[in-house]
Amino acid sequence: MFEGHCDYALLPQGWRANVRLRAGADGRWVEVAADQDREGLPRLGRWVLPGMPNLHSHAFQRAMAGDAERYGHPDDSFWSWREAMYAHAGRIDPDSLHAIARWLYTEMLEAGYTRVCEFHYVHHRPGGERYAPPAAMAQALLAAADEAGIGLTLLPTLYQRGGLRDEALAPRQLRFGCGNDEFLSLCAGLAARADGARLRVGAAIHSLRAVSGASLQALLGEPFWRGRPLHIHVAEQRIEVDACLAVHGRRPIERLFDLVDVDARWCLVHATHASASELDAIARSGAVVGVCTSTEANLGDGLFDLAGLRARGGAWGIGSDSHIGLDPREELRWLEYQARLASGRRTVLGGPAHEDVAANLWLEAVHGGARACGAVVGGLRLGADADWLVLDEDDPAFAGAGPENLLGRWLFAPARWPPLAVGSAGRLRVIAGRHLAHDAHARAWRSTLARL
Amino acid sequence: MFEGHCDYALLPQGWRANVRLRAGADGRWVEVAADQDREGLPRLGRWVLPGMPNLHSHAFQRAMAGDAERYGHPDDSFWSWREAMYAHAGRIDPDSLHAIARWLYTEMLEAGYTRVCEFHYVHHRPGGERYAPPAAMAQALLAAADEAGIGLTLLPTLYQRGGLRDEALAPRQLRFGCGNDEFLSLCAGLAARADGARLRVGAAIHSLRAVSGASLQALLGEPFWRGRPLHIHVAEQRIEVDACLAVHGRRPIERLFDLVDVDARWCLVHATHASASELDAIARSGAVVGVCTSTEANLGDGLFDLAGLRARGGAWGIGSDSHIGLDPREELRWLEYQARLASGRRTVLGGPAHEDVAANLWLEAVHGGARACGAVVGGLRLGADADWLVLDEDDPAFAGAGPENLLGRWLFAPARWPPLAVGSAGRLRVIAGRHLAHDAHARAWRSTLARL
Numbered sequence: 057m058f059e060g061h062c063d064y065a066l067l068p069q070g071w072r073a074n075v076r077l078r079a080g081a082d083g084r085w086v087e088v089a090a091d092q093d094r095e096g097l098p099r100l101g102r103w104v105l106p107g108m109p110n111l112h113s114h115a116f117q118r119a120m121a122g123d124a125e126r127y128g129h130p131d132d133s134f135w136s137w138r139e140a141m142y143a144h145a146g147r148i149d150p151d152s153l154h155a156i157a158r159w160l161y162t163e164m165l166e167a168g169y170t171r172v173c174e175f176h177y178v179h180h181r182p183g184g185e186r187y188a189p190p191a192a193m194a195q196a197l198l199a200a201a202d203e204a205g206i207g208l209t210l211l212p213t214l215y216q217r218g219g220l221r222d223e224a225l226a227p228r229q230l231r232f233g234c235g236n237d238e239f240l241s242l243c244a245g246l247a248a249r250a251d252g253a254r255l256r257v258g259a260a261i262h263s264l265r266a267v268s269g270a271s272l273q274a275l276l277g278e279p280f281w282r283g284r285p286l287h288i289h290v291a292e293q294r295i296e297v298d299a300c301l302a303v304h305g306r307r308p309i310e311r312l313f314d315l316v317d318v319d320a321r322w323c324l325v326h327a328t329h330a331s332a333s334e335l336d337a338i339a340r341s342g343a344v345v346g347v348c349t350s351t352e353a354n355l356g357d358g359l360f361d362l363a364g365l366r367a368r369g370g371a372w373g374i375g376s377d378s379h380i381g382l383d384p385r386e387e388l389r390w391l392e393y394q395a396r397l398a399s400g401r402r403t404v405l406g407g408p409a410h411e412d413v414a415a416n417l418w419l420e421a422v423h424g425g426a427r428a429c430g431a432v433v434g435g436l437r438l439g440a441d442a443d444w445l446v447l448d449e450d451d452p453a454f455a456g457a458g459p460e461n462l463l464g465r466w467l468f469a470p471a472r473w474p475p476l477a478v479g480s481a482g483r484l485r486v487i488a489g490r491h492l493a494h495d496a497h498a499r500a501w502r503s504t505l506a507r508l
Numbered sequence: 509m510f511e512g513h514c515d516y517a518l519l520p521q522g523w524r525a526n527v528r529l530r531a532g533a534d535g536r537w538v539e540v541a542a543d544q545d546r547e548g549l550p551r552l553g554r555w556v557l558p559g560m561p562n563l564h565s566h567a568f569q570r571a572m573a574g575d576a577e578r579y580g581h582p583d584d585s586f587w588s589w590r591e592a593m594y595a596h597a598g599r600i601d602p603d604s605l606h607a608i609a610r611w612l613y614t615e616m617l618e619a620g621y622t623r624v625c626e627f628h629y630v631h632h633r634p635g636g637e638r639y640a641p642p643a644a645m646a647q648a649l650l651a652a653a654d655e656a657g658i659g660l661t662l663l664p665t666l667y668q669r670g671g672l673r674d675e676a677l678a679p680r681q682l683r684f685g686c687g688n689d690e691f692l693s694l695c696a697g698l699a700a701r702a703d704g705a706r707l708r709v710g711a712a713i714h715s716l717r718a719v720s721g722a723s724l725q726a727l728l729g730e731p732f733w734r735g736r737p738l739h740i741h742v743a744e745q746r747i748e749v750d751a752c753l754a755v756h757g758r759r760p761i762e763r764l765f766d767l768v769d770v771d772a773r774w775c776l777v778h779a780t781h782a783s784a785s786e787l788d789a790i791a792r793s794g795a796v797v798g799v800c801t802s803t804e805a806n807l808g809d810g811l812f813d814l815a816g817l818r819a820r821g822g823a824w825g826i827g828s829d830s831h832i833g834l835d836p837r838e839e840l841r842w843l844e845y846q847a848r849l850a851s852g853r854r855t856v857l858g859g860p861a862h863e864d865v866a867a868n869l870w871l872e873a874v875h876g877g878a879r880a881c882g883a884v885v886g887g888l889r890l891g892a893d894a895d896w897l898v899l900d901e902d903d904p905a906f907a908g909a910g911p912e913n914l915l916g917r918w919l920f921a922p923a924r925w926p927p928l929a930v931g932s933a934g935r936l937r938v939i940a941g942r943h944l945a946h947d948a949h950a951r952a953w954r955s956t957l958a959r960l
Contacts, residue, residue: 122905122921123913125855126864132854159904163922294852353845354920356852382922390842393805394849400746400808402584403577412578452611452950453574456957461575468806469574470615470834498904505908 060100071459079442083253083481106435107170107443108384109425112375115157120144134355142228154196159501161204162491170443170480171207184230205485209429211260220303253441253481256430258285285430292326309334323428339370350381373425388417414463446477512552523911531894535705535933558887559622559895560836561877564827567609572596586807594680602648609652611953614943622895622932623659636682657937661881663712672755705893705933708882710737737882744778761786775880791820796880802833825877840869866915898929
């Protein structure tokens with residue numbers, strides 16, 4: 057199992073010097089101790105950070121990232137993008153999903169994302185016919201994560217109707233549909249393969265649009281969901297809020313809280329258009345908000361009030377969602393910048409735990425993200441998933457830097473280079489900035505894109 | 509002189525196939541011709557773009573980028589950042605400026621910026637005593653640009669007072685101060701070294717705060733300024749607009765137009781808080797707006813209404829300013845994203861010339877940026893500065909891409925890699941993603957930072 061020693065490591069309480077790190081066989085930290093001699097342990101490097109959980113991914117969308125930036129018609133919006141996405145989804149099969157996801161997870165590790173929540177709703181053949189085995193698409197994701205060596209929280213996703221008024225699924229949505237029993241059996245079958253920090257299985261509710269209140273309550277009544285992560289897309293677009301008000305007289309987050317006992321198992325993805333009282337409810341519940349900075353900007357969703365959530369003591373993390381952005385630094389940097397532009401101030405999302413805004417952003421997103429992945433705790437501490445990054449101490453961007461400004465330079469300033477080494481669940485996956493299987497995974501990705 | 513052939517080049521009218529490119533001895537294009545046989549010319553690569561002008565730089569600030577992200581006090585703002593910046597400026601001398609600027613320009617070329625406007629106001633020793641020679645700091649910049657091989661538009665900057673009510677310079681501003689005669693003589697001496705596409709000399713007015721109306725009018729009455737680029741910081745912070753209204757009863761951009769005949773020589777840097785009628789005036793004048801996306805976000809300045817300027821036919825370009833960001837793709841991407849977040853739509857800054865938003869953003873910023881640099885035209889066309897990038901056709905991010913989606917992927921999607929090859933003013937400077945003098949320039953930067 058992995059063990060080593062570094063000059064500095066970013067622990068939950070901040071930078072500590074001379075840190076020993078050791079992972080157990082289940083991929084979790086069994087030793088994290090500062091002020092230790094090296095005593096023959098391998099030197100990991102000068103700067104070690106906890107790996108970043110990516111709490112929201114639709115892997116198949118990686119293969120269309122950047123290809124929907126040329127409509128140019130005046131009504132181009134989230135909704136026209138969604139049509140392009142449906143057309144793309146219609147072309148994906150288990151083989152292509154495997155190659156795309158494996159390359160995506162390889163890129164994620166190289167960028168510093170060490171685990172991922174896969175919000176997986178493309179279950180069946182394009183017309184809705186089941187694959188044999190029925191979990192073929194989910195299994196493609198399991199294989200991709202295993203081969204790339206990224207910690208996976210698989211979230212099979214319940215998708216049952218076309219809109220809030222029980223509209224039928226549209227033809228292009230038939231691939232996504234499952235009844236509750238079928239869904240539970242799919243999840244239970246996958247959960248049998250769970251493997252500590254390497255694979256967890258929870259579930260996602262696609263949205264309140266796609267699942268009725270009655271169905272949601274029936275599903276969550278099952279004891280299977282105890283202690284498992286539950287994710288939902290909610291309040292991403294204004295039009296969604298308006299529709300929910302029109303049908304239910306409640307905003308989507310209010311409606312979710314009406315329907316179910318939202319607790320710390322939950323991750324509310326987007327929550328972009330949360331009202332002040334909805335932020336209160338989220339913070340009280342212990343749920344994590346999943347902010348997808350680049351995707352939400354690319355789709356013109358709007359700005360989530362992260363400063364407001366933080367002021368209420370709420371938890372949050374980041375997701376790359378459509379994978380239009382894959383650099384956790386850019387996701388965090390622009391969250392901070394959006395808060396600055398809204399307030400006219402600087403260093404808005406810093407403190408109270410850490411004056412260093414970059415350290416604060418990184419640690420909060422690590423800790424919230426770990427919870428969204430289904431871990432009890434996150435970061436470099438006992439019992440957390442053994443995920444880490446080593447920064448490149450030879451990067452000229454770090455010349456003369458110490459613990460007080462290292463992360464400010466890495467996260468805000470032009471340090472173009474990716475982490476030097478990256479490990480997930482106790483296993484080293486990236487060396488010298490490159491995934492150990494980079495070339496093989498890139499080859500399969502290329503031939504898959506040529507085929508699509 | 510440089511010549512070659514590529515599969516595709518992004519000309520002002522869009523992608524063209526089989527393009528021959530040839531630069532003259534003065535560093536400008538003398539041949540740009542599509543649909544040509546290769547005929548033994550070197551193959552440059554599959555995808556060639558015009559290089560991006562960086563229309564706003566304070567080189568010395570590169571050495572503090574990322575170090576001012578940890579104040580965390582509730583009043584942290586542009587103004588507290590400015591105090592940190594003054595303290596940093598106080599430590600810079602010609603030797604350190606040379607090493608910092610040379611490394612910065614090396615990084616710029618690797619990122620795809622092929623020329624830079626240096627808004628240079630740190631003229632004298634910290635107490636205001638003149639260097640011998642008096643232009644020692646400017647000469648450090650000339651040497652840095654020459655050694656890095658980036659096209660330079662040097663803008664010695666007039667800075668004469670501490671505020672709109674003729675306040676004296678504060679002690680920490682004494683390094684910046686020049687009388688009009690001294691300033692003109694400094695500029696004329698530097699202009700004698702101008703060298704086609706490699707070195708142009710114009711001037712900057714630091715701001716209306718720092719130069720009185722009378723002094724500005726006296727200076728610009730000199731025939732020396734005919735045909736030279738003139739830049740000014742304007743309307744970056746709301747407080748600046750309020751102060752100008754209080755003292756002059758006019759907003760800063762209105763006041764500038766009252767004082768001088770703003771024309772196509774001018775670059776209005778920031779212009780963040782321009783009113784609708786100020787946008788009208790800018791668009792009519794032919795002046796270029798210099799948008800500094802990352803810096804303006806980092807300093808919480810506010811959002812410039814680029815969609816509004818474009819609707820009026822106004823010109824614009826991008827600058828890295830404080831160098832907190834150094835990737836032209838990120839500057840452009842987040843301009844588009846800010847426009848999407850403000851409007852709730854997608855592909856906002858596309859068209860009318862190009863449906864491909866990425867191509868449109870790149871070309872508009874190239875053409876506006878070239879004007880701000882003092883060139884008559886920009887881009888891949890006859891008479892423009894011979895600046896180019898070759899993208900890495902082997903990047904897995906481009907698998908299966910054609911002219912219709914190549915730039916969408918490069919600018920919006922996670923293509924982490926820098927351009928493969930970069931040239932400025934007819935000379936190749938970056939090969940395989942690395943500046944030819946990367947190591948030597950990084951070494952000097954490192955030892956300078958250790959000293960500061």
